[in-house]
Amino acid sequence: xxxxxxxxxxxxxxxxxxxxxxxxxxxxxxxxxxxxxxxxxxxxxxxxxxxxxxxxxxxxxxxxxxxxxxxxxxxxxxxxxxxxxxxxxxxxxxxxxxxxxxxxxxxxxxxxxxxxxxxxxxxxxxxxxxxxxxxxxxxxxxxxxxxxxxxxxxxxxxxxxxxxxxxxxxxxxxxxxxxxxxxxxxxxxxxxxxxxxxxxxxxxxxxxxxxxxxxxxxxxxxxxxxxxxxxxxxxxxxxxxxxxxxxxxxxxxxxxxxxxxxxxxxxxxxxxxxxxxxxxxxxxx
Numbered sequence: 001x002x003x004x005x006x007x008x009x010x011x012x013x014x015x016x017x018x019x020x021x022x023x024x025x026x027x028x029x030x031x032x033x034x035x036x037x038x039x040x041x042x043x044x045x046x047x048x049x050x051x052x053x054x055x056x057x058x059x060x061x062x063x064x065x066x067x068x069x070x071x072x073x074x075x076x077x078x079x080x081x082x083x084x085x086x087x088x089x090x091x092x093x094x095x096x097x098x099x100x101x102x103x104x105x106x107x108x109x110x111x112x113x114x115x116x117x118x119x120x121x122x123x124x125x126x127x128x129x130x131x132x133x134x135x136x137x138x139x140x141x142x143x144x145x146x147x148x149x150x151x152x153x154x155x156x157x158x159x160x161x162x163x164x165x166x167x168x169x170x171x172x173x174x175x176x177x178x179x180x181x182x183x184x185x186x187x188x189x190x191x192x193x194x195x196x197x198x199x200x201x202x203x204x205x206x207x208x209x210x211x212x213x214x215x216x217x218x219x220x221x222x223x224x225x226x227x228x229x230x231x232x233x234x235x236x237x238x239x240x241x242x243x244x245x246x247x248x249x250x251x252x253x254x255x256x257x258x259x260x261x262x263x264x265x266x267x268x269x270x271x272x273x274x275x276x277x278x279x280x281x282x283x284x285x
Contacts, residue, residue: 001016001017001040001043001044001047001187001188001191002016002017002185002186002187002188003015003016003017003026003032003043003069003152003185003186003188004017004023004061004064004066004069004185004186005029005066005067005068005069005070005110006023006059006064006065006066006067007064007065007066007067008025011028011029012028012029012067012068012069013025013026013027013028013029014026014027014028014029014032014039014069015059016043016046016047017061017185018046018047018058020061021060021061021062022058022059022060022061023058023059023060023061023064024043024046024047024057024058024059025057025059026039026042026043027039029069029070029071029238030071030073032069033071033074033237033238034237036135036136036151036237040188066110066111066112067110068105068108068109068110068183069185069186070105070108070183070238070240071105071238072105073238074105074236074238074239074240075102075233075235075236075239075240076102076103076104076105076107076108076181076239076240076242077100077101077102077103077229077239077240077241077242078100078101078102078103078129078158078175078241078242078244079098079099079100079220079225079241079242079243079244080099080100080101080171080244081095081099081219081244082095082098082099082218082219082220082225082243082244082245083213083217083218083219083244083245083246083247084217084219085213085217085246085247086213086244086245086246086247086248086249087219088247089247089248089249089252090249090252094219095219097228098220098224098225098228098229100229101170101171101172101175102172102175103175103176103181103242104176107175107176107177107178107179107180107181108181108182108183109179109180109181109182109183109277110182110183110184110275111182111184111274111275111276111277112276112277112278113179113182113277114179114277114278114279114280115159115178115179115180115182115259115265115277115278115279115280116177116178116179116279116280116281116282117259117260117261117279117280117281117282118161118164118177118178118282119282120163120164121161121162121163121164121177121258122162122163122256122258122260123250123258123259123260123279124159124160124161124177124180124258124259124279125159125160125161125162125249125250125251125258125259126157126159126203126205126210126211126249126250126259126265126267127157127158127159127160127203127211127245127249128155128156128157128201128202128203128211128213128245128246128267128268128269129155129156129157129158129201129242129243129244129245129267130153130154130155130156130195130199130201130215130222130242130243130269130272131153131154131155131156131183131240131241131242131243132150132152132153132222132225132226132240132241132243133150133151133152133153133154133186133238133239133240134149134150134151134226134235134236134237134238134239134240134241135149135150135151135152135189135237136149136151136237137234137235137236137237138226138227138229138230138234138235139230139234139235140230140231141226141227141230142227143221143223143224143226143227144223145223145227146222146223146224146226146227146230147194147221147222147223147226149226150189150222150226151186151188151189151237152186152187152188152189152192153186153187153189153192153195153269153272154183154184154185154186154187154240154272155183155184155267155268155269155272155273155274155275156181156182156183156184156242156267156275157181157182157183157203157265157267157275157277158175158180158181158242158245159177159180159181159182159259159265160174160175160180160251161173161174161175161177161180162174162251162258164177179277182267182275182277183240183275184272184273184274184275185272185273187271187272187273191271192271192272193271194222195215195218195221195222195243196215196216196218196221196222197216198214198215198216199214199215199269199270199271199272200212200213200214200269200270201213201214201215201245201246201267201268201269201270202267202268202269203248203265203266203267203268204265204266204267204268205257205259205263205264205265206263206264207264210248210250210257211245211246211247211248211249212246212248213245213246213247213248214246215243217246218243218244219244222241222243225241225243226241229241259279260279261279261280261281262278262279263278263279264276264277264278264279265277265279
């Protein structure tokens with residue numbers, strides 16, 4: 001099943017996609033993550049045969065104001081240098097432990113959202129990533145338990161402001177520019193399987209393929225990353241973990257290549273779909 005977020009007045013609600021262009025509303029986003037088993041069962045019931053006399057109340061996807069299906073209190077935890085070839089292209093040795101940095105939920109966006117280039121940047125860099133959505137509380141768990149506790153996955157573009165990122169050893173500023181985290185619908189884990197089995201990740205800029213990787217190249221697989229995080233913090237339902245990008249990023253090229261106003265960037269992952277976003281100048285955002 002695929003879940004999307006959409007704005008309903010001042011709320012963000014979660015709905016389940018039926019087919020390609022219809023959404024059945026379920027619950028306000030915080031309520032949804034507070035009872036994932038219940039709402040998932042309800043969604044399955046509605047998409048496989050609704051109870052008699054209880055209309056599904058489908059809405060047209062194209063008429064909704066989409067929003068990330070993420071609560072404002074969720075943690076967005078990201079792994080840097082988690083693909084062997086990506087670490088090598090940047091001149092880094094293979095990390096011994098996951099490199100973790102954070103995003104705020106306010107940096108997230110959806111398909112079609114214009115992404116502005118901050119005024120002091122030469123452009124933005126692209127990074128296709130697999131995001132794991134936590135489905136159950138995790139504290140000091142082992143990798144197998146952690147993997148089984150993933151609710152679903154989403155395609156994500158970790159658009160990076162490299163000038164700001166390189167100002168200090170901490171990457172936070174360069175990873176939180178406005179609208180710089182486009183994310184797709186959440187696809188339940190049962191439809192994706194274990195990413196270690198191999199999912200293709202592709203980035204296109206103006207139609208040209210610039211990244212073409214595979215999750216088999218991950219240094220730390222999803223379960224290991226979640227288990228590592230759970231040794232320090234309790235992961236909660238709705239938290240997001242972005243698991244790194246494969247090789248082919250713009251800053252590692254000669255000459256460096258960055259996204260500028262007028263460009264269109266699209267990221268795609270097997271079984272998850274794609275998100276496509278135009279790059280705009282700062283005043284146009």
